[in-house]
Amino acid sequence: MTDTITRRNMMELGAGATLALTTGSVLHAQTGGQASVGYAVVGLGKLSLGQILPALQRTKNAHLAALVSGHPDKAKKVAAQYGLPETAIYNYENFDSIAKNPAIQVVYIVLPNSMHADFTIRSFKAGKHVLCEKPMAVTLEECERMIAAGKAANRQLMIAYRCQYEPVNVTAMQLMRKGTVGTPRLVNAVMGKQTDLSDPSDAWRLDMKMSGGGALADMGIYGINATRYLLNEEPVEVRGWARTDKNDPRFKTVEDMIAWQMRFPSGAIGDGSSCFSQPGTMAWQVVGSERRLVADPGCFYGGNSVRIVGGRNDPQPQVAEIDHFGNEMDWFGDVVRGRAPNVSPGEEGLQDMRIMHAIMQSVANGGQTVKLDTAYRRTYDPATVVGVRTSA
Amino acid sequence: MTDTITRRNMMELGAGATLALTTGSVLHAQTGGQASVGYAVVGLGKLSLGQILPALQRTKNAHLAALVSGHPDKAKKVAAQYGLPETAIYNYENFDSIAKNPAIQVVYIVLPNSMHADFTIRSFKAGKHVLCEKPMAVTLEECERMIAAGKAANRQLMIAYRCQYEPVNVTAMQLMRKGTVGTPRLVNAVMGKQTDLSDPSDAWRLDMKMSGGGALADMGIYGINATRYLLNEEPVEVRGWARTDKNDPRFKTVEDMIAWQMRFPSGAIGDGSSCFSQPGTMAWQVVGSERRLVADPGCFYGGNSVRIVGGRNDPQPQVAEIDHFGNEMDWFGDVVRGRAPNVSPGEEGLQDMRIMHAIMQSVANGGQTVKLDTAYRRTYDPATVVGVRTSA
Numbered sequence: 001m002t003d004t005i006t007r008r009n010m011m012e013l014g015a016g017a018t019l020a021l022t023t024g025s026v027l028h029a030q031t032g033g034q035a036s037v038g039y040a041v042v043g044l045g046k047l048s049l050g051q052i053l054p055a056l057q058r059t060k061n062a063h064l065a066a067l068v069s070g071h072p073d074k075a076k077k078v079a080a081q082y083g084l085p086e087t088a089i090y091n092y093e094n095f096d097s098i099a100k101n102p103a104i105q106v107v108y109i110v111l112p113n114s115m116h117a118d119f120t121i122r123s124f125k126a127g128k129h130v131l132c133e134k135p136m137a138v139t140l141e142e143c144e145r146m147i148a149a150g151k152a153a154n155r156q157l158m159i160a161y162r163c164q165y166e167p168v169n170v171t172a173m174q175l176m177r178k179g180t181v182g183t184p185r186l187v188n189a190v191m192g193k194q195t196d197l198s199d200p201s202d203a204w205r206l207d208m209k210m211s212g213g214g215a216l217a218d219m220g221i222y223g224i225n226a227t228r229y230l231l232n233e234e235p236v237e238v239r240g241w242a243r244t245d246k247n248d249p250r251f252k253t254v255e256d257m258i259a260w261q262m263r264f265p266s267g268a269i270g271d272g273s274s275c276f277s278q279p280g281t282m283a284w285q286v287v288g289s290e291r292r293l294v295a296d297p298g299c300f301y302g303g304n305s306v307r308i309v310g311g312r313n314d315p316q317p318q319v320a321e322i323d324h325f326g327n328e329m330d331w332f333g334d335v336v337r338g339r340a341p342n343v344s345p346g347e348e349g350l351q352d353m354r355i356m357h358a359i360m361q362s363v364a365n366g367g368q369t370v371k372l373d374t375a376y377r378r379t380y381d382p383a384t385v386v387g388v389r390t391s392a
Numbered sequence: 393m394t395d396t397i398t399r400r401n402m403m404e405l406g407a408g409a410t411l412a413l414t415t416g417s418v419l420h421a422q423t424g425g426q427a428s429v430g431y432a433v434v435g436l437g438k439l440s441l442g443q444i445l446p447a448l449q450r451t452k453n454a455h456l457a458a459l460v461s462g463h464p465d466k467a468k469k470v471a472a473q474y475g476l477p478e479t480a481i482y483n484y485e486n487f488d489s490i491a492k493n494p495a496i497q498v499v500y501i502v503l504p505n506s507m508h509a510d511f512t513i514r515s516f517k518a519g520k521h522v523l524c525e526k527p528m529a530v531t532l533e534e535c536e537r538m539i540a541a542g543k544a545a546n547r548q549l550m551i552a553y554r555c556q557y558e559p560v561n562v563t564a565m566q567l568m569r570k571g572t573v574g575t576p577r578l579v580n581a582v583m584g585k586q587t588d589l590s591d592p593s594d595a596w597r598l599d600m601k602m603s604g605g606g607a608l609a610d611m612g613i614y615g616i617n618a619t620r621y622l623l624n625e626e627p628v629e630v631r632g633w634a635r636t637d638k639n640d641p642r643f644k645t646v647e648d649m650i651a652w653q654m655r656f657p658s659g660a661i662g663d664g665s666s667c668f669s670q671p672g673t674m675a676w677q678v679v680g681s682e683r684r685l686v687a688d689p690g691c692f693y694g695g696n697s698v699r700i701v702g703g704r705n706d707p708q709p710q711v712a713e714i715d716h717f718g719n720e721m722d723w724f725g726d727v728v729r730g731r732a733p734n735v736s737p738g739e740e741g742l743q744d745m746r747i748m749h750a751i752m753q754s755v756a757n758g759g760q761t762v763k764l765d766t767a768y769r770r771t772y773d774p775a776t777v778v779g780v781r782t783s784a
Contacts, residue, residue, distance in 0.1 A: 185635075185649055186665050188580060190679060239759065243577075243659045257577055259653060259661045261759075267635045269651045271663055273578050277681045279702030287582060289669045296686070296701075309688075310671030367631065367653075369759055 037333035038065030038103045040090070040128070042119055043110035044074055046201035047133070051301065052110060053082060055326035061333030062326075065103040068095055095119070099126035105336055106131055108160075108329070112210040113217065117142035124153035129336045131329070133160045135221050135356065136349030138212030143353050147346035158332050158342050159349035161225055162324040164382040165331050168304040169226065171317045172286075172293055173383035176230050180308065181288025187230050189223025189272030189284040191215075191299070192257075197250050206250050206276075214244075214254030216356055219282070220274030222299045224352050226284045227262065227270035230293075232383070234351065234376055235262035235270065239369045240359035250276065260359045265374070301325075331389075340389040341380045351376045429725035430457030430495045432482070432520070434511055435502035436466055438593035439525070443693065444502060445474060447718035453725030454718075457495040460487055487511070491518035497728055498523055500552075500721070504602040505609065509534035516545035521728045523721070525552045527613050527748065528741030530604030535745050539738035550724050550734050551741035553617055554716040556774040557723050560696040561618065563709045564678075564685055565775035568622050572700065573680025579622050581615025581664030581676040583607075583691070584649075589642050598642050598668075606636075606646030608748055611674070612666030614691045616744050618676045619654065619662035622685075624775070626743065626768055627654035627662065631761045632751035642668065652751045657766070693717075723781075732781040733772045743768045 039062055041048050056064040066088040069075040075089045090098060098104050107123035109116055109132040116137045123130045130150065136143050136159050150157035163169040176184065192215060195202045204210040205218050228234060244256040256277050262270035272284075282304075283296035292309040302321055308314040334340035358370040431454055433440050448456040458480040461467040467481045482490060490496050499515040501508055501524040508529045515522045522542065528535050528551050542549035555561040568576065584607060587594045596602040597610050620626060636648040648669050654662035664676075674696075675688035684701040694713055700706040726732035750762040 183669075185584075185667050185670055186582070186651065188582060188665070190578070190580060190677065190684075192577075192679065194681075241653055241655065241661060243655075243661055245659065257661065259578065259663050261633055261651060261653065261663075263633065263635075267637065269633060269635055269649065269665065271651050271653075271665065273580070273661065273663065273679070275577050275679065277575070278577055278679050279683060281679065281684060281702065285582065287584065287665070287667065287670050287673065289586075291671060292673060294688070310673065367761055 182290030192275035574682030
């Protein structure tokens with residue numbers, strides 16, 4: 001096992017994303033199952049039940065090792081369903097005893113945002129690595145404490161930006177780096193979904209104390225993050241306008257819709273919107289001097305595509321479907337074993353939080369422009385490292 | 393002939409846009425060719441040569457009666473090509489003598505924007521009706537003088553917003569009025585093209601004195617206009633950010649890219665961008681609480697479509713191609729004969745000018761929000777009247 005990261009581009013492997021991503025799995029399979037990383041999944045909401053736990057049945061470098069839930073009955077039922085012994089069930093009180101369970105290497109935090117910091121820091125104290133859902137937390141200060149705790153424990157913290165590990169978006173980033181669109185002018189993102197107060201997985205998102213924000217924090221973050229990874233630069237100014245019907249019982253504490261604009265040092269502009277009262281939409285497009293890239297949908301769990309528009313008979317990218325969550329967990333399994341780079345560490349999550357907070361600050365001040373510190377730089381460009389893992 | 397405008401909806405005719413639009417032509421054909429309206433086309437640039445003159449060969453209610461050009465050789469050649477006698481050629485100096493030519497009922501002004509006001513007012517003085525290309529003029533004051541001159545002469549002034557007479561956009565408006573998207577949340581428009589200084593039809597667009605604005609005035613206007621006719625309301629606040637590379641020889645006096653945001657009384661937001669250094673793009677989408685409407689392309693001369701996204705097996709609109717320019721000229725032929733409403737009179741052109749000037753003002757003031765007078769209301773909603781003309 002080596003920790004050298006070869007920067008061989010996924011495209012150079014000659015058969016696109018799927019082959020490249022499969023390559024890692026094949027390499028791993030050759031090393032034997034014991035190298036697979038044990039995951040404790042914290043929180044048994046819709047995302048865990050519908051996506052993460054099923055995906056962990058198909059992963060090669062990751063497997064389900066424990067469940068953490070505040071609902072004992074639900075936890076027992078799910079554990080039985082996935083063949084876990086009851087000893088692998090934890091609750092929020094005895095969570096810290098995971099320190100004594102060597103079968104757990106990674107804690108995947110799938111909790112309301114307000115609980116991210118606490119459980120991340122407790123996980124690090126227990127000696128575990130952390131994969132944490134987006135948005136990273138509720139406050140910037142929490143993000144900073146999470147990063148510091150990971151460093152103090154010498155453990156990895158990865159924010160679950162699945163699109164940074166997902167072939168359609170990675171292919172788009174690669175097209176951007178190759179200059180396919182020419183000079184990038186604008187990235188537009190339209191992100192939204194329909195929320196339902198009676199759905200427990202929505203209810204906490206509609207509670208400012210638990211979510212830290214409405215549509216922007218939950219869905220807009222995909223657009224903000226995509227704009228950054230497509231342009232491969234960081235905004236220097238942002239502003240936003242919001243629109244919320246306060247008579248709608250869903251929007252007593254969080255915003256419904258925010259539209260944002262961002263300015264980048266290259267001169268490119270990012271604009272977009274996020275809304276909690278529209279059908280599920282995760283669309284983005286890049287407008288360049290020569291071509292556009294259009295992805296609609298671009299960030300769904302599946303069925304995404306990216307189209308090149310405006311050129312002359314450009315071959316269209318052909319990207320095979322993968323399991324986004326399984327791939328991400330396999331990837332982080334490799335990260336903690338030193339076989340792959342952590343493309344979306346805590347600092348990446350903090351950067352989106354900074355931008356979103358600046359947009360919310362702008363909204364609170366009637367849309368005034370808010371300047372941003374430009375110091376952050378991504379450690380790894382997903383376009384150049386994703387799909388490449390070192391051999392065992 | 394009657395001047396009653398029946399508000400029978402195009403859709404109610406049972407076979408969509410094409411049939412409805414054809415109906416007018418059929419009705420006219422029954423009245424005999426002498427009722428066809430004679431057009432003087434002023435300006436023989438790319439738009440006239442490539443679109444307008446060929447379209448006038450296929451119109452039923454309109455025919456080419458004269459050419460007005462500053463280039464006598466070109467005018468002679470074009471006149472010969474279209475079978476016009478040399479007596480039907482005018483230049484900018486003797487233009488006013490069209491008053492003595494009863495074969496001309498309409499003047500179609502296809503000149504640089506800075507010449508619109510002058511030629512419109514001269515046309516009215518000559519007793520003619522005016523179809524004027526967009527944007528309406530360079531200044532708001534010019535627009536007001538154009539409107540006043542039309543009223544004084546008791547002649548029609550129509551701004552050539554072909555998309556307000558074009559089935560894909562009219563169908564989209566009708567879907568909006570029917571509530572197909574639910575509550576409208578946001579309209580996003582991406583409008584742009586690649587400009588070339590060495591192309592005479594671009595050169596004047598890149599000269600602030602002749603154009604009155606860059607990408608916003610030339611291409612963004614489609615997005616502004618579409619946002620308004622899709623939402624069927626008027627913005628109360630706007631703002632913009634621009635980005636122009638002043639080292640690019642094309643952009644010495646006009647802007648390259650402007651991104652705008654508009655707020656509407658309903659709470660809907662309009663955002664979009666316009667750019668003079670990107671491939672031809674005329675895309676818009678409406679985000680509603682239930683569905684989206686996506687048109688990409690939405691405002692090209694042909695090949696447009698509108699898609700309903702986010703519903704469950706909604707039947708997709710099927711809209712047949714028509715000749716946009718021919719249809720528009722036929723329509724105005726009916727307007728001047730009292731058989732169809734003037735859906736896009738001077739006031740409609742002035743309203744877009746007001747909005748664009750407010751956006752430019754915002755850009756000049758670092759993106760500050762500019763409030764707009766909300767008094768303007770469209771006289772006719774294209775969604776309810778287009779496609780319906782009275783019988784002869």
